[in-house]
Amino acid sequence: MGNGTSIGRVRGLGSAKSGSHHWILQRFTAVGNLLLVLWLIFSILQMPGLDYESVVGWLAQPLVAVPMALMLVSVFWHLKLGLQVLIEDYVHEDGLKFFAIMLLNFYAIGGAALGIFAIAKIAFTGGAAA
Numbered sequence: 001m002g003n004g005t006s007i008g009r010v011r012g013l014g015s016a017k018s019g020s021h022h023w024i025l026q027r028f029t030a031v032g033n034l035l036l037v038l039w040l041i042f043s044i045l046q047m048p049g050l051d052y053e054s055v056v057g058w059l060a061q062p063l064v065a066v067p068m069a070l071m072l073v074s075v076f077w078h079l080k081l082g083l084q085v086l087i088e089d090y091v092h093e094d095g096l097k098f099f100a101i102m103l104l105n106f107y108a109i110g111g112a113a114l115g116i117f118a119i120a121k122i123a124f125t126g127g128a129a130a
Contacts, residue, residue, distance in 0.1 A: 022081060029078035036071035056122055065123040072115040080108035 044050070047058055058064055083104050091097040 022085070026078065026081045026085075029074050029081065032074040033071070033078055036067060036074060039067055040071065056126060059119065059122045060126050062123065065119050069116050069119050072119070073112050076108045076112040076115075080104060 043058075043064065047054060059068065084101060087097060087100045087104065091100055
C-alpha cells in the first residue's frame with residue numbers, strides 16, 4: 001500500500017476516535033484546576049490564622065467545602081487523564097496496559113472519594129472524632 005513510507009504505514013488504520021474528546025477533557029480540567037487553586041490560594045491568604053481550629057472552621061463552611069470538593073474531583077480527574085495517556089503510549093503489552101489503567105482508575109476514584117469523605121466529615125461534624 002505504501003511500501004514503507006510514513007503515510008503508507010498508517011493508511012487504512014483510521015482514527016482513534018477518542019483522542020480529541022480526551023484532549024478537550026484534559027484542557028477543561030486544567031482550566032478548572034487553575035481557577036480552583038487560585039480560589040484556594042486567595043482564600044487561605046484571607047484567613048486570619050492558620051491554626052487547626054481556624055482551618056477546620058473555615059473548611060466547615062459550605063461555600064468553602066463545595067469548591068474544595070470540586071477541586072479534588074478536578075485534580076484527580078486531570079491526573080487520571082494525563083497518566084492514562086502515558087500508559088497508553090508507553091506500555092505496549094496489552095495485559096499490563098489493562099492492569100495499569102485499572103489500577104490508575106482505582107487510585108483516582110479512591111483518592112477523590114477519600115478526600116471528599118474528609119471534607120464532608122469536617123463540614124458535617126466540625127472535625128470532631130467520631
